[in-house]
Amino acid sequence: MIIVMTRGSAEEQLQIVIGEIKAFGYDPHVIRGTDRTVVGAVGDERGKARLQALESFDGVEQVIPILKPFKLASTEVKQERSIVELANGLKIGGGHLAVMAGPCSVESEEQLLETARRVKAAGANVLRGGAFKPRTSPYAFQGLAEEGLKLMARAGEETGLPIITEVIAPEDVDLVAEYADIVQVGARNMSNFALLRRLGGIRKPVMLKRGMSATVEEFLMSAEYILSEGNYNVILCERGIRTFETATRFTFDINAIPLLHNLTHLPVIADPSHATGQWRLVEPIAKAALAAGADGLMIEVHTDPVHAFSDGAQSLRPDTFEKMMKSILPYAELSGLKLPEFD
């Protein structure tokens, strides 16, 4: 249920409503919009009609059922686009172009630093790099773990770029969150509900990637796991889904970009690297994603793709990334995005 407070209602009235929601056995989530405050009351769907009684409380304008199964993620609860602000002040969503770039895996200090400097100079505003890698084969490179996180932190400090890196196990959430500015949940973990719940307990931004076989609704239900635990700093990432087509690694679901913007207020990032699996397709799909309204991109960049420990075939060289950045800007501009600054 959404409890819509009247314009100019008092804080005291809001606190009474919050207390009543708790007494009914529901979790109150306060969303303060520019216009008015609403409270999402989430919990057991059965018996939620009892919350309707709140309509008679002072300061309450309306109590409306949330029809979508994802509640706090829904535009029913919040129409304004959410902006996720990082510790360095970088805003993601709401009209600011975010470009997260870097290697698939952190391999060495030299590789990471060189890549970080190059992507920064080309206009990226977040550094990506995996320290814990969810690999299809248990025999493949699994990442440098904490050593990789340390290298990411160092590269972030040196370049001034905030860092995004993946967590794959619930027990590593605190460790990864200590280093990362944005904690990434990979496609293979989108339905790891224990992990999502743990991430709901931290306050660092989380970027949730869509599972390769997940519907948009399942994707948003996973986001709901994080939101319902109280972490509202959630970014979504469309990274391609599995279809009958085998000519590309995955199929980029362009529909998902405007659809997500209709269904949710959360920022939406596109990952054309994993979606296509081929570096030549990255630039055109990046343009398409921006034209469709994506709030930003995640792009894999490697100084020596042929010898990359993972995902070399889809990684751009730094000079190709630089060229791509120049060519995508008109698309970002046409979509009304504010561009990052260049060196």
Ligand code: PEP
């Ligand atoms: C990644 O971004 O490094 C990654 C593993 O991507 P995905 O989870 O989308 O496969």
Ligand code: MN
């Ligand atoms: Mn990768």
